Amino acid sequence: MxxxxxxxxxxxxxxxxxxxxxxxxxxxxxxxxxxGTYAVTKGFxxxxxxxxxxxxxxxxxxIIGGAIGAALTGLRPVAELMTINFAFSxxxxxxxxxAKLHYMFGGQFVLPxxxxxxxxxxxxxxxxxxxxxxxxxxxxxGLKVVAPGTPEDAKGLLKSAIRSNDPILFIEHATLYQxxxxxxxxDYTTPIGVSKxxxxxxxxxxxxxxxxxxxxxxxxxxxxxxxxxxxxxxxxSLRPLDMGPVLESFKKTNRAVVxxxxxxxxxxxxxxxxxxxxxxxxxxDAPIQRVAQKEVPLPYxxxxxxxxxxxxxxxxxxxxxVL
Amino acid sequence: xxxxxxxxLYHQMVTIRLVEEEAAQLYQQGKIGGFLHLYIGQEAxxxxxIGPRQPQDRVITAYRDHGVAINCGIEPKYVMAELLxxxxxxxxxxxxxxxxxxxxxxxxxxxxxxxxxxxxxAGLALGDQYSGKDGVTIxxxxxxxxxxxxxxxxxxxxxxxxxPVLWVCENNQYGMGTSVDRASAVxxxxxxxxxxxxxxxxxxxMDVLAVYEASEEIxxxxxxxxxxxxxEAMTYRFRGxxxxxxxxxxxxxxxKRWQENDPIGIYRAKLIEMGVATDAELDxxxxxxxxxxxxATQFAETSPEPEPSALFEDIYADA
Numbered sequence: 001m002x003x004x005x006x007x008x009x010x011x012x013x014x015x016x017x018x019x020x021x022x023x024x025x026x027x028x029x030x031x032x033x034x035x036g037t038y039a040v041t042k043g044f045x046x047x048x049x050x051x052x053x054x055x056x057x058x059x060x061x062x063i064i065g066g067a068i069g070a071a072l073t074g075l076r077p078v079a080e081l082m083t084i085n086f087a088f089s090x091x092x093x094x095x096x097x098x099a100k101l102h103y104m105f106g107g108q109f110v111l112p113x114x115x116x117x118x119x120x121x122x123x124x125x126x127x128x129x130x131x132x133x134x135x136x137x138x139x140x141x142g143l144k145v146v147a148p149g150t151p152e153d154a155k156g157l158l159k160s161a162i163r164s165n166d167p168i169l170f171i172e173h174a175t176l177y178q179x180x181x182x183x184x185x186x187d188y189t190t191p192i193g194v195s196k197x198x199x200x201x202x203x204x205x206x207x208x209x210x211x212x213x214x215x216x217x218x219x220x221x222x223x224x225x226x227x228x229x230x231x232x233x234x235x236x237s238l239r240p241l242d243m244g245p246v247l248e249s250f251k252k253t254n255r256a257v258v259x260x261x262x263x264x265x266x267x268x269x270x271x272x273x274x275x276x277x278x279x280x281x282x283x284x285d286a287p288i289q290r291v292a293q294k295e296v297p298l299p300y301x302x303x304x305x306x307x308x309x310x311x312x313x314x315x316x317x318x319x320x321x322v323l
Numbered sequence: 324x325x326x327x328x329x330x331x332l333y334h335q336m337v338t339i340r341l342v343e344e345e346a347a348q349l350y351q352q353g354k355i356g357g358f359l360h361l362y363i364g365q366e367a368x369x370x371x372x373i374g375p376r377q378p379q380d381r382v383i384t385a386y387r388d389h390g391v392a393i394n395c396g397i398e399p400k401y402v403m404a405e406l407l408x409x410x411x412x413x414x415x416x417x418x419x420x421x422x423x424x425x426x427x428x429x430x431x432x433x434x435x436x437x438x439x440x441x442x443x444x445a446g447l448a449l450g451d452q453y454s455g456k457d458g459v460t461i462x463x464x465x466x467x468x469x470x471x472x473x474x475x476x477x478x479x480x481x482x483x484x485x486x487p488v489l490w491v492c493e494n495n496q497y498g499m500g501t502s503v504d505r506a507s508a509v510x511x512x513x514x515x516x517x518x519x520x521x522x523x524x525x526x527x528x529m530d531v532l533a534v535y536e537a538s539e540e541i542x543x544x545x546x547x548x549x550x551x552x553x554x555e556a557m558t559y560r561f562r563g564x565x566x567x568x569x570x571x572x573x574x575x576x577x578x579k580r581w582q583e584n585d586p587i588g589i590y591r592a593k594l595i596e597m598g599v600a601t602d603a604e605l606d607x608x609x610x611x612x613x614x615x616x617x618x619a620t621q622f623a624e625t626s627p628e629p630e631p632s633a634l635f636e637d638i639y640a641d642a
Contacts, residue, residue, distance in 0.1 A: 054484075057476075057479060057480060057483060059476040059479065059480060061439075061442050061476050062445060062476035062477055062479070062480040064442070065440075065442020065443045065476075066442055066443075066445050066446035066449055066480060068442075068446055069445060069446015069448070070446040070447070072431065072443070073447055073451065074450065074454075075450050075453060075454070077446075092439055093439065093442065096436055097439060097443065101432075102638070102639065102640055103637045103638050104417060105417075105418055105422060105424045106413070106414040106415030107415070107636065108414070108424055108425070109424070109431075109432075110640045111640075112640075142638055142639070164641055165640035165641050166639045166640050166641050
């Protein structure tokens with residue numbers, strides 16, 4: 001085991017997969033000479049060369065459309081969208097093309113492609129650069145949506161994504177790149193569409209993913225001092241959504257809080273809570289709570305922005321509400 | 324070109340015409356659902372364009388795709404079956420009129436969002452370039468598609484990366500009901516390539532041999548590493564944009580004038596004039612196609628509907 005950052009974990013996954021398979025290549029804005037806006041692909045251009053680390057124009061539809069076409073020819077493109085906010089400029093290609101071509105042409109088209117992108121707020125980038133629209137993308141059958149919360153999962157899930165034959169949106173979080181964690185040595189993969197208990201507990205279940213795993217863990221540590229044992233289930237993939245560990249945990253604790261960074265309305269929490277009520281209604285001891293972003297475009301001002309984003313205190317309050 | 328090759332082009336054009344006429348009838352009988360965009364009037368473009376392609380050359384087009392499918396070598400019976408939504412269709416009945424494809428024939432669809440397939444075409448070409456293959460991607464689209472951002476992103480990218488793509492604008496004068504001069508800043512679509520430093524030209528899209536020659540020459544240049552090229556084929560659709568088009572935007576005289584310029588009629592006269600075939604030979608070919616299309620329709624009508632289990636098949640490639 002090595003203790004590395006999320007950035008290093010993602011970078012290692014890309015590097016190892018490119019070494020492993022010559023059909024894997026990267027394309028996107030500033031991925032090459034610059035080394036990646038978040039320095040994930042630093043050193044790749046010099047090692048793998050311009051043909052496999054392709055700098056693109058600022059043209060998101062061309063990046064994703066290009067990745068789709070290249071994938072159809074049998075290559076395994078990893079397209080980088082600088083932020084998920086720019087995915088809207090390629091929305092048509094992600095949800096109307098990538099998500100549909102395999103089905104719509106009767107299984108003839110195969111798209112082994114990954115779209116790596118970065119979401120989340122908290123860096124005072126204003127309303128257009130700080131969103132967490134994960135749930136929107138998870139709405140579309142045909143697409144897979146993955147959003148890791150630990151370096152170990154980030155590396156294993158990205159390697160699985162690159163080896164998968166389906167289009168996958170891989171959402172990283174801008175404020176998690178420096179987070180460190182233990183990562184197994186050598187080659188390993190983590191299955192897509194499998195939720196995981198990241199912290200065992202018996203009193204209440206927190207269902208979360210990505211950055212909110214960090215916030216939820218901090219809340220759980222504080223609650224532990226008060227004798228409240230929180231079990232945290234990390235979804236890791238939003239589609240396919242694995243409710244197994246969630247329901248198993250809930251049937252034990254009978255109480256749940258869903259924590260997400262995106263807006264509450266029509267969000268990940270809406271989906272998870274509905275499924276718990278549908279599939280484990282007899283186990284409900286208290287109304288399930290949702291912690292999410294306030295329903296405003298994220299403001300620039302630091303205090304206002306933090307007020308809008310879910311905080312550790314919000315999670316603690318919600319847990320106490322369900323107990 | 325050998326006599327068989329000349330006649331093959333004629334055969335393809337007549338097949339497209341009769342398949343489309345049959346499709347129009349089946350649509351009116353309620354056997355074909357959704358939208359139906361007929362290729363009648365534009366047969367010479369796709370036929371001439373795809374005629375000289377090599378097997379490794381990929382073809383991708385927009386939603387007016389039945390003719391292109393036939394030119395790519397898909398048998399009319401599979402086209403007809405897809406129109407009828409049958410399990411034997413090109414896309415197992417899940418794509419419909421606008422979404423036909425056959426990967427084995429290097430025909431990559433059939434794309435219904437205007438302009439969205441152009442970046443995908445650039446990607447197909449990138450795939451061949453990356454893998455060191457000498458295939459050229461032939462990407463067809465209408466004049467309307469040249470006003471959307473995808474066109475510009477794709478052309479720019481193709482030039483920056485010197486991708487092996489033949490961009491083909493089928494200028495049929497109208498994007499749905501809006502004429503080119505009401506929608507495009509330049510009426511000569513080929514001029515848009517100038518902004519990307521891309522070679523370009525116009526061709527008479529009603530003359531199949533003119534299109535064939537242009538395509539053959541341009542494909543050879545691209546194959547040698549010449550980079551992308553924009554070809555504008557001037558053409559006209561004899562029917563509405565889709566079935567049920569009230570056609571308030573163009574006058575009957577204009578349609579009549581173009582119909583006198585029928586690409587099949589022009590080619591037929593040329594074949595006789597060149598001494599390639601006689602009237603009687605071509606009449607016999609027409610009858611043969613009628614028979615083939617009738618058999619295709621019969622095949623489609625008697626083919627099974629998709630099983631209910633097909634609903635949940637092929638959502639993902641991985642289990």
